[in-house]
Amino acid sequence: MGQGQQEKVATSLAGTVSEEISASLAPVDAELERRYPGDPGIRQPVHTVYVPGDAFTAGTIRSWGDQALAALDEHAPDAASFAAVLGLSDDLAAPVYDRVRAKLEREPVEDLRVDFEDGYGPRPDAEEDEAAARAARLIAEAYEEGTAAPYMGIRMKCMEAPVRDRGIRTLDIFLTGLMAAGGLPAGLALTLPKVTYAEQVTAMVRLLEEFEKAHGLDRGRIGFEIQIETSQSILATDGTATVARMIQAAGGRATGLHYGTFDYSACLGVSAAYQASDHPAADHAKAIMQVAAAGTGVRVSDGSTNVLPVGPTSKVHDAWRLHHGLTRRALARAYYQGWDMHPGHLPTRYAAVFAFYREGFEQAAARLVAYAHRAGGDVLDEPATAKALSGYLLRGLDCGALDIAEVARATGLTRADLEGFAVPRRADLTVSAR
Template sequence: MRVTIGDPAVAGFAEVHRLQQIRYPGVTPRRQPVHTIYVPADRFSSSTVAEWGAHALGLLEEHLPVDLLTEVFGVPASLAGEVRERVAAKLAAEPVEDLRIDFEDGYGLRPAAEEDAHAEAAAEAVKRMHARGTLPRRWGLRVKSFADGDPARSIRTLDGFLTALGELPPGFTVTFPKVLMEEYLGQFSQVLARLTQDLGLPELRFEMQVEAPQTLAFLRPGLDPRLGAAHFGVFDYTAAIGLPPHEQRLDHPACDHARHVMQTAFAGTAIELSDGSLAASPASSSRHNVHALWRRHAELVRHSLRHGFYQGWDMHPSHLVSRFVTVYAFHLATYDKYQARVKAWEEQREAGDGVMDEPATIKTLAAALHRADAALALPSR
């Protein structure tokens, strides 16, 4: 064919394309936890995960017969039996997918010797869990923020924990909260690099918490090579923008805005996103109060899922029931339809109801099926 420009080479293209591949590698198909639980360090022990699971399973058995799933959670009757069966199996086999031992807000300020002792005790508990095969596949610490003005305390806790632990089981990460200044990320990353080298550990990665409007301003691809996730902090964020206490909730429009900024900043990267939590537990052990808590928590989990946040924080064993019921119902409700649409695309025909999907939609459907398979899977161990 005849052309006008003889040489189609674009000056500088190779370097720009290389940077594109670094900044936007695409979402890797790995199993992201559906939740993170955090437990104050002074309340953590090697039996914590088992205790949470037993508590949640007891609530399921006492307060959620299969015929109440529709009333409490709005689960279609056609799915109720399968959802309940899956939740019971999950609570028995893997009640916690991601664990944080908390040395920040949930722990508070303590004398130095006391926090040192809790860091060492946490390491011993993790050793026992790893030996028994009860350590969640994702786990780690939440250390204190540099924004508090005392980075040495944060570093000492992490250093002491890792030193006492010795061998590092897989799945470890560190949660770095209240990142008010971008420079804190680089400083904390340098600490992790030194600990990696001095202790002979595999590369240490961390996740940041987005808890202030200032943080939204510097979110971008390639923020730090050790950064693996960003978790939204609803209570600090809503307090920072001046919302009244009764409006500190995940489904507030201001929180939707913050989450959408996070999604926009990290789209196309390998950074995982997680939503925040509900700071409430059942007012009593009565069925009425347990159901009220479950309904509210389920509303928030559904809100997160609809907005593309597939992970959230749970703060009480009762949350495990409403988390897994809602997640399972969400995925099962669309699984067969999504699968049929992908198959129709592969066979180059229209899907049911005359749907003609675009390639981008097919990628989204395939990703949703992969996410559902991961969320519905039970551990092999």
């Protein structure tokens, strides 16, 4: 056949076959869209800070930032000393250190939860009522004054019988207080702890539906995180993944799955000395959480370390190395969020996060440019990889590891371009013939 001659095309199937197959798969198409809507495309905080309800004040966020800066001043007063503690390369030392200090001055906390569960404990009802009302007032004022973290809310007590009524009342007082102060903030975040059965998630949905009706809010306005702290929340008695049931029971309201390092470890009988987020039991739980949440729009968060960076410099450095290593390990496993329990954890949280995004920045940018322009190179990327590359850059921008100007210089792409790659249409993720 000569060059330019049109190829003869022949088919064997009747035209109705495709139509019949599409009709038969229509319920599956609808189910895919409902159960797996994809990532919500909004910012995910790099951490969650928990502060007991009686300890939370209007100055908590600034205090955490100031304490973290003081820890740097005392134990790593310059980029070289900080890099030496954490093993950062020479080329990353100054950019990371400078960004960490700037972050602690500008936005020390990305996500804060006022805790009415384990960190608060049982209190007289009047005392918890007052603390919940105060939390609502302070959070509303913080958003009004521009001093709030991007995400703020409470962790209530769980849905187990001994504390159920108390948890419901605290949630009601808190949300009612926010409404009275002007409405629910965009960054509202609620955490339901110690979930063991999907029915407890259903109960939480019922609570939120009733609150929305009472205040004329759109159905589904209030979402919540599910905290995974028990073996029953991972595997049911029949061997199925309970956490997957929980996501579906939330009816689209679940925003995150948060791993609880110490409760979960204790539930499995792990001795106290070995309870950590890198224990094999933790890896198993988080892997199931990750697979269950994939494609649903629910994000997965790692847990915390209880080794605090306090005391003499040698002790602080040891704790920093541990926390930095655990954070980097989590990032490599696509757990982009974790818990921080002490202001001294903030320097190493941000150092690990910033180094993670900066050290891979040039390669990610080059690969995304090659994909965008269908250029050559030694890696042939698919749409799903372009999604991951742009998501990587966006997360780096959101937390402050990267600047929009340097990303634009390296890629020639705008933030809107990156968001287009990061949240593609479902059809764009199908395997294409090349």
